Amino acid sequence: MNYCPQCANPLTPVIIDGEHRRGCAADACNFVFWNNPTPVVAMIVEVDEGVVLAHNAAWKHDFFSIITGFLEQQEDPQVCAHRETEEELGLQVIESSLVGVYSFAEQNQVIIAYHVRAQGDIKLNHELDAYKIVPKEKLKGWDMGTGLAINDWVAAQGFGV
Numbered sequence: 685m686n687y688c689p690q691c692a693n694p695l696t697p698v699i700i701d702g703e704h705r706r707g708c709a710a711d712a713c714n715f716v717f718w719n720n721p722t723p724v725v726a727m728i729v730e731v732d733e734g735v736v737l738a739h740n741a742a743w744k745h746d747f748f749s750i751i752t753g754f755l756e757q758q759e760d761p762q763v764c765a766h767r768e769t770e771e772e773l774g775l776q777v778i779e780s781s782l783v784g785v786y787s788f789a790e791q792n793q794v795i796i797a798y799h800v801r802a803q804g805d806i807k808l809n810h811e812l813d814a815y816k817i818v819p820k821e822k823l824k825g826w827d828m829g830t831g832l833a834i835n836d837w838v839a840a841q842g843f844g845v
Contacts, residue, residue, distance in 0.1 A: 688715045719792065723755040725764040726797040726830045728783060728837050729773060734819040736773060736806065740812040748816055750830050755796070765798040773815075774807030783837050788829040797833030 687694055688708040695717055698707035708715040728750050729736040737748035742758030755761060766777045783797040806815060821843050826836030 685716050688713060690715045721787075721792045721794045723761070723786070724752055724793045724795050725761050725768060725834055726795050727753075727769050727780075727800045728797065728834060729769055729775065729800045729802050730820065731775070731802055731806075731817065734817045735823050736775075736802075737816050737818055738808070739814040741811060748814075750797075750834065752795075752830060761796045762798060765800055768773050769800050769802055772809050772812060773802070774809070775802035775804045776785045777802050783840075784831050786829070786832045789838045790828065793829075795830060795833065797830065797837075799837055807821070809842055 685695060691708060691710050691713045693708050695706040696709045698705050700716060706717045736751070739748050743763060751768060751772050753764060753772065755764050759826040762780060765780055769775055769777050778801040780798045780800040783799050786795040786797060788795050808815060820841060822833060822840065823838055823840065825831035
């Protein structure tokens with residue numbers, strides 16, 4: 685963001701409470717761009733055969749991950765987990781539980797992760813172009829973002845990390 689959304693003046697570097705921020709150059713405005721992280725809901729979707737990992741159509745590399753989606757205004761994160769599971773995979777949610785909350789500083793996001801038990805036939809929406817089902821005892825996470833949620837869930841299942 686380069687300009688103030690309130691008065692259109694340029695944003696300039698300011699220090700507020702010892703933190704470097706960007707604020708409006710107009711003395712009368714006082715707008716501060718806080719750059720707060722975006723909340724993202726992640727779902728470890730488990731079906732009878734294992735955990736569903738999907739490939740986002742926008743990704744150039746051959747990487748599969750758990751399902752994620754943006755939290756809508758005034759939406760409960762667990763409701764979002766159910767909605768995204770149904771929208772992106774076409775599955776019906778049986779039950780869900782919170783896995784944890786994780787910082788994903790690289791994307792300026794806060795990830796709210798759920799384990800979701802689901803059933804039905806997988807029907808990918810336009811955001812996804814492939815999926816695979818990994819037996820839960822073979823599921824392995826990674827050291828950032830949604831991978832941290834996977835690692836915690838796998839450990840809680842007694843499979844180790």
